[in-house]
Every structure is written in structure tokens, then in C-alpha cells.
Amino acid sequence: MGLIKKVTSTMIELQASALNDGIEFKLRIDSLLLQGVATKFQRERAIKSCREFLLAIVSLMEQNNEATSPGSIQNIYHRLRVLRHWMWRNEIWQFSQLSAEDLYQFMEYVFHRGDRLVSDKTMAGYQRLLMTMWDVNDQYAASLKVSPYLIPEIERFSKLAPSVGRWKPIGEQNAIDILTAAIEWLDSTTPLLVQLFERLREVDGKSIGKTRSWRKKARVKEYSEIACSDLFAKLCEISGDHRNPNTVIRSCWSKSVGATMVIVLFFTGIRGSELLSLKRECISREKHRSGRVFDYLAGIAAKKGSAPRTWIAPKPVVEAIEKLRRIGEAHVADGTEYLFYKYNGNGCVPVRGAKIRRMANTQLATAYVGIFVRSCSKKIVDGLRRSFHLHQARKTFATFVAVRDKSSLGPLAAHYGHASTFITDSRYVGSDLDLHQLIGEASRADLANGLTDLLTSQSLGGLGGETFEKYRTLMPVRFKGRTMLKKSVEDLIEQGANLSPCDWGYCLYAADTSACRGDASGPSLERRSPSVCRSCKNFAVTEKHRRWWEERHRRESDFIKLNPLSEQARAICASRLEETEELLVSLNQKRLVREE
Numbered sequence: 001m002g003l004i005k006k007v008t009s010t011m012i013e014l015q016a017s018a019l020n021d022g023i024e025f026k027l028r029i030d031s032l033l034l035q036g037v038a039t040k041f042q043r044e045r046a047i048k049s050c051r052e053f054l055l056a057i058v059s060l061m062e063q064n065n066e067a068t069s070p071g072s073i074q075n076i077y078h079r080l081r082v083l084r085h086w087m088w089r090n091e092i093w094q095f096s097q098l099s100a101e102d103l104y105q106f107m108e109y110v111f112h113r114g115d116r117l118v119s120d121k122t123m124a125g126y127q128r129l130l131m132t133m134w135d136v137n138d139q140y141a142a143s144l145k146v147s148p149y150l151i152p153e154i155e156r157f158s159k160l161a162p163s164v165g166r167w168k169p170i171g172e173q174n175a176i177d178i179l180t181a182a183i184e185w186l187d188s189t190t191p192l193l194v195q196l197f198e199r200l201r202e203v204d205g206k207s208i209g210k211t212r213s214w215r216k217k218a219r220v221k222e223y224s225e226i227a228c229s230d231l232f233a234k235l236c237e238i239s240g241d242h243r244n245p246n247t248v249i250r251s252c253w254s255k256s257v258g259a260t261m262v263i264v265l266f267f268t269g270i271r272g273s274e275l276l277s278l279k280r281e282c283i284s285r286e287k288h289r290s291g292r293v294f295d296y297l298a299g300i301a302a303k304k305g306s307a308p309r310t311w312i313a314p315k316p317v318v319e320a321i322e323k324l325r326r327i328g329e330a331h332v333a334d335g336t337e338y339l340f341y342k343y344n345g346n347g348c349v350p351v352r353g354a355k356i357r358r359m360a361n362t363q364l365a366t367a368y369v370g371i372f373v374r375s376c377s378k379k380i381v382d383g384l385r386r387s388f389h390l391h392q393a394r395k396t397f398a399t400f401v402a403v404r405d406k407s408s409l410g411p412l413a414a415h416y417g418h419a420s421t422f423i424t425d426s427r428y429v430g431s432d433l434d435l436h437q438l439i440g441e442a443s444r445a446d447l448a449n450g451l452t453d454l455l456t457s458q459s460l461g462g463l464g465g466e467t468f469e470k471y472r473t474l475m476p477v478r479f480k481g482r483t484m485l486k487k488s489v490e491d492l493i494e495q496g497a498n499l500s501p502c503d504w505g506y507c508l509y510a511a512d513t514s515a516c517r518g519d520a521s522g523p524s525l526e527r528r529s530p531s532v533c534r535s536c537k538n539f540a541v542t543e544k545h546r547r548w549w550e551e552r553h554r555r556e557s558d559f560i561k562l563n564p565l566s567e568q569a570r571a572i573c574a575s576r577l578e579e580t581e582e583l584l585v586s587l588n589q590k591r592l593v594r595e596e
Helices: 040-064 070-089 100-111 120-135 152-160 172-206 212-227 230-239 245-268 272-276 315-331 362-375 378-384 390-402 406-416 435-456 463-473 481-494 530-534 543-560 567-588
Strands: 004-007 011-014 025-028 283-287 293-300 308-312 341-343 356-358 499-502 505-508
Touching: 004 040, 011 040, 011 070, 025 070, 040 070, 040 120, 070 100, 070 120, 100 120, 100 152, 120 152, 172 212, 172 230, 172 245, 172 315, 172 362, 172 378, 172 390, 212 230, 212 245, 230 245, 245 272, 245 315, 245 362, 245 390, 272 293, 272 362, 272 390, 283 315, 293 315, 362 378, 362 390, 435 481, 435 499, 435 505, 463 505, 530 567, 543 567
Parallel strands: none
Antiparallel strands: 004 011, 011 025, 283 293, 293 308, 341 356, 499 505
16 A cells, blocks of 8 residues: 555645554645745645655655655655745745755755754755755656755755764663662552542543533542542652642653553663554463463564564563553543553543544653653662653663673564664664664673773682783782773773673683683583583682672572482582582682782
8 A cells, every 4th residue: 555545736645554553644735835925826836846746755755665654754744844934935936946055045044943053864854855856856846956966065064963873772770770660650659540540530420411510510529539538648649749639640640651661661672653553452472382471562563564563571561561551441431542642631531522542752752751750769860861762762672682692682683673683793784773883882891891890809719810810910000090990901902802791700701711612702602601610711700799609609508408319419519519619719819909
């Protein structure tokens, strides 16, 4: 099915994709023109020219990309509107009247539009608009007669505009803090909101057939009773908000929506548009051949022609969606099938008959997430440093998964719906996420942190610890000040230091001394284990890993005391216990003496 749904003399309606189901895409041609200017003939010719240009754009994009989004056409329409309004304010009625100087002045107008300079991506978008107008100038009336390709000054604005840069993943601890706050918020407020919304909906149901004045008095009375209730007092205590009931309840509902979005985004890594495609009944269960049951999140892929797809849904995601679904059923009498919705009005519940629409704008979703995040502790808000964007959650999810285990890059690409699973070098194909660069940056940071720990730890254990201690004794200065320490770490990285951290220690990897018989890419993930690592010349532990080995010692000590226990099991356990004790002894030997 093509993008064009309906065309009239003054309007083009686009066919919504499955991702945008329920959203209208109507491009009103007459709104491109200013009112009260130009002659009737000039206006009619301008409308015809704009309509033909937009149809040519749709045809061109469909030829180049079968899965063109109606939102992409809408973005071109908005840029065209800015151009047409500028033209008419300068008494330029047709595209054919634009000169090279006019095109330059328009780009300069866009560059300085508003209170601050626009971004390089915005300027590039307007530059593409002018170039596309030239590319299809034989397909619309009164077309552009000057080639923007021959005006090098136009490109200058894109280079002068400030770069937006890429959204970076947020810190791991800060992400954990946000997720903890979101889960705790939903756990504590969901029962209260459900009961309050049910009370308000009951009043709304009794008002059917009553006058407007009667309905208003009934609502005022109910809000007065709610203000004195224990339910509302508890909600105020949790939220820290003590305003009137209508404001507090609506604010708490907004925070619950934002909290649910946070949990889904961080635990699944889906895009913002895919998040908004979720329906209330989006959780499904499937039993695999192994007998294990998995929960899945069903939605629409932003790519792949808006095809249906599923994502693995961890338990926190399932629970969060269930809570928001319960809130939604109590909140809206004749609700929408979508999980995230919006309605007009300032009431904490929509009035009967109000139109409930699905939330379609990712900017609005970002606003709901922002409402929740800003309500969190000062520690969390300060940790973000700037406003939170939905795509940061997607990138943070990638670091959660891939930085810990490079072997998961292939499954991660499949989970993201990327075009390629070959992510191990710079040729990785990611439609909206340069995962290779992201993993590279995170891996280098992990390497620097691990080397810093090895250089500064009061004690080193393991066979590799003895080797690294020899390097520490050769240092000309015993780590006085952060500058020297940072330089030492950078020198090790430049020399090709290869560090593969795990829960029980560090692998200062060298293939020829690898007990796990790893290859050129690193240690063997199949043969790597605490017992194998302990006997390896590459393996070192610091104070950071002491707790893990002490816990292992406790488990083995408790297990060996069990009666009855086979001789084979007892021998294996005794061997592990001996290995653990030897490593802890080596760790307890203080080797680094700091100079004051």
C-alpha cells in the first residue's frame, strides 16, 4: 500500500503505518500560505505548485525506500511551510522567482531563527529540502530555477551550526538508582491511584443525564471527601505533594506513566516510537521446548516496514505494565486499547465522552519521563547533569548487555532489529545506534578502571598479581597524585594492555600463557572458570574481589559439612576449598607500600 491515502486540491492525507495506527497525517496545502496576501491567481498557482512538489517527494521517497514513514514526509512539509511563509513575507510568490541570493538569505534566516542558533542537523535538513526541490524540479509547476548545488555558501551554515552530538548512555549506578525509584514508586502508589480513580469514576457514572451544574457540585463534593481521606493523605506522603486533590492525583498519574516508560526502556532497549505502539494487552507468554516459560513484549518495529515484533520482557517490565494497565482501567471508563494514552482537559480523570487518543509523540513521552525523573532524589537528578532523552535508555541497555559480555553482541543486534549481527568491528550496521563505537568507549573506560584498581590496590593475589607487582616496583614514582596515576594507566593502554574482567578477578590476557586456551580475541568463554583462572599466570585479584572469594569459601565450607556426601563430591569440594584458601592467603600479603 502506498503512502498516499487521499488527495484534494488543498490537502494530502498520508496512510498511517502500523507503528502510527490511529494517527492522522494530513498535510494542509493552504496552511503553507499566509492569509491576506497575493492575488487569487498567485495563491492558486502556489497551492498547485506545493501540492505537486509534495506528491513528487512522496513518489521519490517510495522509489528509494519502500518503508518510508509518513512522519518523514511530515517533517519535509513543516520545513516547506517555513520556506513558503518566508517567501510570502518577502513578496516572493513562486519557487521560480527565487534567486541564488534569496536561497542564501533564507538559510541565513533559518540559522538565526528564534532565540538561539539552530543545530547542524536542522540546517542540513533545510539544505536537503532546497536540493530536493532542484532534483524534482521537472515534476511541479513554477519550479525552482536556481541550483542550490552551485551555491557553496549554503553548506557553510551547516558547518557553522552547533553540533547536537550523540546521546550517551548514563552511568550504570545512576541508571540503577532511577530503576529502583521507578519500581518503588509503582509499588507504593498503584493501589492508591486505582482506588481513587474508581471513586471518581463512580461519581462520573452517577452524573449521566444530570445537568452540568449538578455534575460540578457532585465532583466538588467528592474531591472534598477525598481531601480528608486516608488514601489521599498517604498519596501526599509518598509523593511529597500537598496541593489540592485534583492536582496531586493527576501529577501522580503522570509520574506513574513516566516510571513505567523508564522501566520498559531500560530493561528492553526499545525505541521511543516502539514504546508508544504497545497496547494494554502487550504481554504474552510462551513455553519453550526446554519447558521454561518466557514473557514477551509485543509491539511494532520502527523499522522493517512497521512489522509486528516481540522483545523479551523481564519480570520488572511485566509487573510495571500490569500496574499501569490496572491504573488505566480505573482511570478511563471507555478507554483506549493502547497502554499509553492522552486526553484533553485539566481534570485528574477525563470527563465522560472525552476523546481518548493514543500517545503518538515521542516528545510527549520524553516529557512524562522527565516528570518522573525530576521527582526523584537530588542525587539522581544531579547525576544526569542534563535532561534525560529516551534514546539514552536504549544506549544504556546496550552497555548493560554488551560491555559485560562481548559474545552477546550478536543476540543484542537481533534484539534491536538491526540489519547485521556482525558487530565485532567498525563495519557493524546499526540503523540508529553506533554500537561499535559505544562498546569501544565503554570497554576503554572499563580497561582504565581495572588498571587503576591493579595499580593502587593495597594487595594483589593470584599468579598474575605477582607479575603485575614486578611492573609496579619499576614505576619511578609510587603514584603520587592523580596525574601520575592517569599517565601510568594511559601508558599501559598504549602498550596494548589487554584486561578481561570478571566477577572473581582480572585476566591480564596473554594467549601463550592462557590456562583456558583462549585465542587472539581473548580468553575462552567456555573454559573460563574460577578454578581454571586460579592456576593461570594471567590471573590477578585485588581487594575488589575479596568478598567474592570469601563468599565462595563460606559456601564450600558449608557444603563439605553436609552428611551424607559422596567421596567424589567431597574431594571436589575440598579441592575448591583449598584453591580458595590459597588465593585468599596470597591476597592477604600486603605488597604495595604507599609513600607519603
